[in-house]
Amino acid sequence: MLKELLEKYNQLNIDSIEAVEKDDVEKLNILLEEKDVIIEKIDNLNYTLDEFKKYAQEIDLINVENQLERIIREKQKEIKEKIKSTAINKSAVGAYGNISSTNVSMLNKRI
Numbered sequence: 001m002l003k004e005l006l007e008k009y010n011q012l013n014i015d016s017i018e019a020v021e022k023d024d025v026e027k028l029n030i031l032l033e034e035k036d037v038i039i040e041k042i043d044n045l046n047y048t049l050d051e052f053k054k055y056a057q058e059i060d061l062i063n064v065e066n067q068l069e070r071i072i073r074e075k076q077k078e079i080k081e082k083i084k085s086t087a088i089n090k091s092a093v094g095a096y097g098n099i100s101s102t103n104v105s106m107l108n109k110r111i
Contacts, residue, residue: 002042002055003058005038005042005045006059007059008038009035009061010059010060010061013035013064013065013068014064015027015031016031016032016035016068017064017068017071019031020071020072021071023075
């Protein structure tokens, strides 16, 4: 039973990686909820640490988990960069708008 649950968990990790790469947030949320259910089921099982390690190594669980974590961090960094860039652009547009309205009013006074 433990092995089957770990295999399902690992497949959900692989599917989560694909969802992150495709920016499919809705699917990712569903997958994360399914992972939580599997974690609860695993917690309710009786198994030894050696059994867990053995099955986790067989399906390369640690590497897949690390890959998912890395991809999520990269996506977070990418989104933060976009937010920062958007904020800078918004600030520049606002400053430009203030300068141009000031110059226009000065021109109107001279004429």
